[in-house]
Amino acid sequence: MSLVIWAEGRLVGAGEAALSAVDHGITVGDGVFETCTVFDGQVFALTRHLERLRRSATGLGLEAPDEQRVREGVDAVLAEAVRLDGPFDGRLRITVTAGIGPLGSMRVPGAQSVVVAAQDSMMMPESRSARSPWPRNERSPIAGLKTTSYAENVVALADAKAKGGDESILPNTVGELCEGTGSNIFVERGGELLTPALSTGCLAGITRALVLEWGAEAGLPVREAQEGELPFSVLDEVTTGGVHLALTSSGRNVQPITRLDGVDVAPGEITLAVREVFEKNCRERLDP
Structure with missing residues (x-):
């Protein structure tokens, strides 16, 4: 079309x-x-x-x-x-x-x-992501707003593309895990699926919110992380298999990350369960 x-x-x-x-x-x-x-x-x-x-x-x-x-x-x-x-x-x-x-x-x-x-358009089932060398400023006057001032995201995404990725994962200025350039991030660790709190400067994603709501409704261990619970260094645990990642957005739904910084990684079981719940509900509940 x-x-x-x-x-x-x-x-x-x-x-x-x-x-x-x-x-x-x-x-x-x-x-x-x-x-x-x-x-x-x-x-x-x-x-x-x-x-x-x-x-x-x-x-x-x-x-x-x-x-x-x-x-x-x-x-x-x-x-x-x-x-x-x-x-x-x-x-x-x-x-x-x-x-x-x-x-x-x-x-x-x-x-x-x-x-x-x-x-x-078609949604890709998986993501190949890369860590960003630049942070998100959680104290910016436009932190958490979806504005057309997108130059920072364009530059960060271009950096990820140059590294073979399709999304760039950003920390904030105090070293917390924040978000992607056009997505929220979830971390599967210790039997739970966690997403950074809005206080980190990340966008209040629509898909993010529905994952939290529908995941809890389905009895899955999904929640917003507490302050300091998800440092950016948690990404170091992904390549060892102790942590799994997923991105959420309107262009991705729930998308497991299967490659980080050029290293293949596996999706998590809770991530896949949440994705299944989301894919079912989003077709049945058009305006939740």
Whole structure:
């Protein structure tokens, strides 16, 4: 399926101009976004994604996005995508920027731009990850927000790609395990599956939250780690087989890491059980 794009109230082609050259999302990366999974032509967990979009916007100091306008774009994109190719599995991205503004960092209030795009895609069943040489700043004013200021992630992911990986795993500035560039991380150790606390600076991932909720519902030992419980050095135990890793995100669902820093590693039993629960529930509970 070709990329389907809706921008500012109309469907546009991939090569067609859609936003102003001085939109703040372009000039200074002043905006927020959500990437959602699409199952059979329908968006998964849209309500949760729209709630986080609002939290990211207000955390960035932007006005809360117009939800009706965003939903209009989502409906238009999905309808066009299904018309072209029928129901599909893939991803949908919602982007809200501060709109047209000056070339500097000052904003013009009330000038938001909204773009929605969808495309079919396949999730990879496993990840080959690499440790990042750069930390996530848990004290940053945008820590935990899903913003379009993504340059740090782009650089870190390029570093992982150069090492043969598809994701980069980051510490924070005090040496705690934090997250991937576009994913949350889970650590299977000592009969439990743990994920770093939000205080480490990681994103409050939608998939992360559902893994915690659905895992507990299924009676699996899944929880958020306590402060200091997951240092970045825990990754040293992965290659010896004492620890197993998984990534979660809307583009990955629950994805075991089977290669770390060029070394093959095995997925954990709890990780695989959680993945099975998630794959079942996400098809049956479209908007949990």
